[in-house]
Amino acid sequence: MSSDLPSTESAAANPLLVEVTRGGQVESRHRAALAVVDVEGKVALSAGGHERPVYARSAIKSLQAIALVESGAADAFDVSEAELALACASHKGEPRHVETATGWLARLGLSVDDLECGPQLPGYEPALIELLAAGGAATQAHNNCSGKHSGFLTLAKHLGAPTAGYVKYEHPVQQRILGVLEAMTGLDLSAAPRGVDGCGIPVIGIPLGNMALAMARLGAPDDQPEPRQAACARIRKAVAAHPFMVSGTGCFDTRVMELTGERALIKTGAEGVYCAAFPELGLGAAIKVDDGAGRAAEILMGRLLSHFGILGEDQAAALGGLLTAPVLNRAGLTVGEIRPAADIPF
Amino acid sequence: MSSDLPSTESAAANPLLVEVTRGGQVESRHRAALAVVDVEGKVALSAGGHERPVYARSAIKSLQAIALVESGAADAFDVSEAELALACASHKGEPRHVETATGWLARLGLSVDDLECGPQLPGYEPALIELLAAGGAATQAHNNCSGKHSGFLTLAKHLGAPTAGYVKYEHPVQQRILGVLEAMTGLDLSAAPRGVDGCGIPVIGIPLGNMALAMARLGAPDDQPEPRQAACARIRKAVAAHPFMVSGTGCFDTRVMELTGERALIKTGAEGVYCAAFPELGLGAAIKVDDGAGRAAEILMGRLLSHFGILGEDQAAALGGLLTAPVLNRAGLTVGEIRPAADIPF
Numbered sequence: 001m002s003s004d005l006p007s008t009e010s011a012a013a014n015p016l017l018v019e020v021t022r023g024g025q026v027e028s029r030h031r032a033a034l035a036v037v038d039v040e041g042k043v044a045l046s047a048g049g050h051e052r053p054v055y056a057r058s059a060i061k062s063l064q065a066i067a068l069v070e071s072g073a074a075d076a077f078d079v080s081e082a083e084l085a086l087a088c089a090s091h092k093g094e095p096r097h098v099e100t101a102t103g104w105l106a107r108l109g110l111s112v113d114d115l116e117c118g119p120q121l122p123g124y125e126p127a128l129i130e131l132l133a134a135g136g137a138a139t140q141a142h143n144n145c146s147g148k149h150s151g152f153l154t155l156a157k158h159l160g161a162p163t164a165g166y167v168k169y170e171h172p173v174q175q176r177i178l179g180v181l182e183a184m185t186g187l188d189l190s191a192a193p194r195g196v197d198g199c200g201i202p203v204i205g206i207p208l209g210n211m212a213l214a215m216a217r218l219g220a221p222d223d224q225p226e227p228r229q230a231a232c233a234r235i236r237k238a239v240a241a242h243p244f245m246v247s248g249t250g251c252f253d254t255r256v257m258e259l260t261g262e263r264a265l266i267k268t269g270a271e272g273v274y275c276a277a278f279p280e281l282g283l284g285a286a287i288k289v290d291d292g293a294g295r296a297a298e299i300l301m302g303r304l305l306s307h308f309g310i311l312g313e314d315q316a317a318a319l320g321g322l323l324t325a326p327v328l329n330r331a332g333l334t335v336g337e338i339r340p341a342a343d344i345p346f
Numbered sequence: 347m348s349s350d351l352p353s354t355e356s357a358a359a360n361p362l363l364v365e366v367t368r369g370g371q372v373e374s375r376h377r378a379a380l381a382v383v384d385v386e387g388k389v390a391l392s393a394g395g396h397e398r399p400v401y402a403r404s405a406i407k408s409l410q411a412i413a414l415v416e417s418g419a420a421d422a423f424d425v426s427e428a429e430l431a432l433a434c435a436s437h438k439g440e441p442r443h444v445e446t447a448t449g450w451l452a453r454l455g456l457s458v459d460d461l462e463c464g465p466q467l468p469g470y471e472p473a474l475i476e477l478l479a480a481g482g483a484a485t486q487a488h489n490n491c492s493g494k495h496s497g498f499l500t501l502a503k504h505l506g507a508p509t510a511g512y513v514k515y516e517h518p519v520q521q522r523i524l525g526v527l528e529a530m531t532g533l534d535l536s537a538a539p540r541g542v543d544g545c546g547i548p549v550i551g552i553p554l555g556n557m558a559l560a561m562a563r564l565g566a567p568d569d570q571p572e573p574r575q576a577a578c579a580r581i582r583k584a585v586a587a588h589p590f591m592v593s594g595t596g597c598f599d600t601r602v603m604e605l606t607g608e609r610a611l612i613k614t615g616a617e618g619v620y621c622a623a624f625p626e627l628g629l630g631a632a633i634k635v636d637d638g639a640g641r642a643a644e645i646l647m648g649r650l651l652s653h654f655g656i657l658g659e660d661q662a663a664a665l666g667g668l669l670t671a672p673v674l675n676r677a678g679l680t681v682g683e684i685r686p687a688a689d690i691p692f
Contacts (some may be wrong), residue, residue, distance in 0.1 A: 013359040013377075020617075020638065021543020025551055027401055028617050028638035031359075031377075055373055118676025125467075132478035143676060195369020196681040205371055271366075271374050291637035292366065292374035330464025330489060335542040 014048030017194065017344050018289075018296035022336035023325060029341070030296035032272070034287040037212040039220050041186065044283055045307070045346055046209075052207025053193050054288045059269030061148050062088045062235050062277075063214055068151045069178045069231035073158035077108060077150075080333030084235065085242035086147030090268060092248030093122030093131075093142035100245065102144040110153055113198040115140035116167045117149045118198040124248050147245070152201075169198040169227055174202055181206070183224065184214035198270060208286040211275060219265065219277035236279060239265050252298050252322055256305065259315045266301055268294060274301045278310055295338050299325065307346045348484035360394030363690050364635070364642035368673060368682035375687070376642035378618070382650065383558040385566050387532065388578065390629055391653070391692055399539050399551030402636045405615030407494050408434045408581050408623075409530055409560055409663060413522045414497040414690030415577035419504030421452060425497075430581060431588035436614060438594030439468025439477075445537040446591065447492040455498055459488035462513045463495045463545040470594050487543040493591070498547075513546040520548055527552070529558035529570065544616060554632040561630030563625035565611065585611050587688075598644050598668055602651065606659045612647055614640060620647045624656055641684050645671065653692045 006046030018030040020065035033048030065087045067075050074084060083104050091097040105111055119138040122128040131142070140146060149166075152173050156163045161172040168174065182189050185206055206214075217224060221232040239246055243257035246267070253266055265277040274297040285304055289296045302323040305311040316323055327336035364376040379394030411433045414420050420430060429450050437443040451457055465484040468474040477488070486492060495512075498519050502509045507518040514520065528535050531552055539551035552560075563570060585592055589603035592613070599612055612622040616636030620643040630631040631650055635642045648669040651657040662669055673682035 011658045013362075014360075022401060022549065024539035025399060025401075025541070027541075053369060053371060055371075116677070118678070120676055121471075129478055129483075132475055133481060135479060137475075193370035195371070196675055196679065198675045198681075200675055200677055200679075203368065250427075263662075291377075291639055291642075293637055293639070296637075319585045329542055329544045329546055330466055331462070331546055332464070333542065333546075335544075 012049055014026045014267075014290050015343075015345070016341050017047060018299045019341045020295075020327065020336060020338050027336065030289050030291060030293050032287060032289040032296060032300060033208055034300060034304075035209040035212045035284065036283055036285045036308075037209055037216055038282050039213070039216045039223070041209070041213050043209065047345055050208035052208055053269070053272065054211070055197075055203040055205060056211055056275065056284075056286070057197060057203060057269030057271055057273050058090045058145070059267045059273045059275035059286070060181075060211065060214070061090070061267060062239065062265060063181060064148065064177050064216060065151055065235050066180045066184075066218075066228060066231045067173070068155050069234055070227040071155060071158060071176065073155045077154050077160050078105070079154060081238045082242045082245055083147070083150070084238040085245035087151035088235065088239055089147045089246045090144040091245065092124035092127065092251065093120065093144065094124050094248050097147070097245065097248065100140045101141045101150050104150045105153070106155060108150075108153060110163065110187045112141045113141050114153055114163055115143070115146055115149045116165075117143040120144060125135065142300045143199060149199065163197060169202045171195075178202075178204070180228075181214065183228070184217050185210040186213060202334070206261065208288055211286035212284040213278040215275050215286065217284070218281060219279030219284060236262055236265055236277070252301070254305065255319060255322060256311070259318065260305075260310055264305060266305075268297065272295075272297045274298070276301065276304065278308060281308060283308065295325065298322070299338055299340060303340050303344065303346065309311045355376065358395055360636050360689070361689075362687050363393060364645045364684065365687045366641075366673065366682060366684050373682065374620065376639050377636040378544065378633060378642060378646060379554055379636070380631065380646060380650075381555040381558045382629055382631045383555055383562055384628050384655075385559070385562045385569070387555070387559045393691055394560070395633075398552035399553055400557065400619065400632075401541065401543075401549040401551060402557055402621065402632070403543060403549060403615030403617055403619050404436045404491070405613050405619040405621035405632070406527075406560070407436070407613060408585065408611060409527060410523050411497055411581050412526045412530075412564075412574060412577045413519070414501050415521065415580055416526075416573040417501060417504060419501045423500050425450070425500060427584045428588045428591055429493070429496070430584040431591035433497035434581065434585055434613065435592045436490040436491045436595065437493060437591065438470035438473065439466065439490065440470050440473045440594050441692060443493070443591065443594065444487045447487045447496050450496045451499070454496075454499055454503055454510065458485050458487045459507055460499055461489070461492055461495045463489040463491045466490060476483055489545060493547065515540070515548045524550070526574075527560065529574075530563050531556040532535060532559060532586065554634055557632035558630040561621050561623045561632065562628060563630070565625030565630060566628045582608055582623070598647070601665060601668060602657070605664065606651075606656055610651060610656045612651075614643065616640075618643045620644070622647065622650065624654060626684050627654060629654065641671070644668070645684055649686050649690065
């Protein structure tokens, strides 16, 4: 499908920002670009080339959820705060995640069969073992995106649109979301590069700077219409109140937001993307690791949280191994670390 | 343990050799270095900086197995051809792999408890599901390195050394292997950077060029002592006869060597390393992807196999999606591809 694509430019090497050590030397190296901007689009911090369009993947689920709330769909179907947080999640398929999704679908008069995200085994190993040992199997409700898709189905029903095919670019649900993304990024996205995400929905190429602008506006949407302002506030509150729903046991997003509450809304995405809103500061952030490594994106997000004072020293200490992560062997011994590179510019 | 390490040099950007597309654009990019050398150490092909020491990880299990064979340990304990192939494996924990390891251990008068590699769930999803659905759990026999460790235990017993602690750098088993690596790489490794592998054994920093030289000699060991020449031939034959043992169902190493037989001995390692011997050509190869991505190392190894004519057009066609790999979403649809970058120099 894409073999006639222009190849990537080899000259534009982004800076080396994260390295992985093992014993006596650096073993692997990650290059990345990032942008932190205010609600006017002014760049507060950047590294690497942040003009190139990037697929945000799951890192902008909170922006996609705006359409669910501002349309009135969430109210019409009594979407709870925990369910709204799950709509913004890449969850680990733990029982509470799966039960929340299936309960929501039942209230819509729908079932797991209506989800078009494909099945996935739980990402949290104890939940995986429990599921399979009980004779269970991967379902679409276990898919890390099942909450987002439940939100899409809610919106489809509210709009009176067919629920089947809600993942397609042309479907009213995805077109509504595209409109929200255009307003929040300040871009006409009709001709932007696009593709299909792991869960079947469209992905749209957006420069990191504009992605960060959209996140800044999620935190401080004063220039947006009133229903959108209210939707952003409701989403921020839901995520802060239910950080477990957004990811899962021991995960970076969950553990950080348990400490920060509404001071930070952070969200990981596939292929090394990370987005954040820092509402108190009126800033938004977007990171893309060149090679797609989530382990490097996490280290960079941790560094941003410390740099901007979102995490104090005590909180950083409480997070311990998440900010400079140990590399463990299978016996559980520390054999190296994942850390910011020495010449990281922040 | 390593926070006082010198940081990586940021200037030395290796060339961009592999890219991952999704829909209308390149999504992620992988830089790498590689060297292909002959048995004299003459460079036949290279890219990037290949002088920097690199941990070979699991990519040199065939070199480590030389000590098992040349010492007489393999003969003393009736190690079969399939078991010898398993000693060179990063296997997927499928039933045949696990049964082969446990049968071998029983013949030594040992058990899974003597393996010091740590437990690991099977890497092949149907085997994982089968194990857990039957009420089973991850054991050290399922660890992808259980064959290598069974070989280490065999050598320990043959040397009359304690079996406990066989993973330690100072243990006679690891010292024997270090001696083999020095002879094959042509380096004094006593002061080389070192660390601990995922399975607990030492890893030693070796420049890619010397790693490739050792692999060339594995394929054509004419300058080595006769017992080592015989050991190399026996290892090559074992791996070629039992490619399933070396990896598993559908895996790159297994599927390639099912086609090439003794014309290529290829082996993947963690953190984006790949090694190969091409005995007919008298060449050895070593690849390291900067960021540690195995998906990129596979694409580069496939390219080398085609470039040097190890895979003919028909064989390359039979491998199909392994040489330019599709990116699939959870519904199984192709949404992108992993492919050599346009300006790859071979």
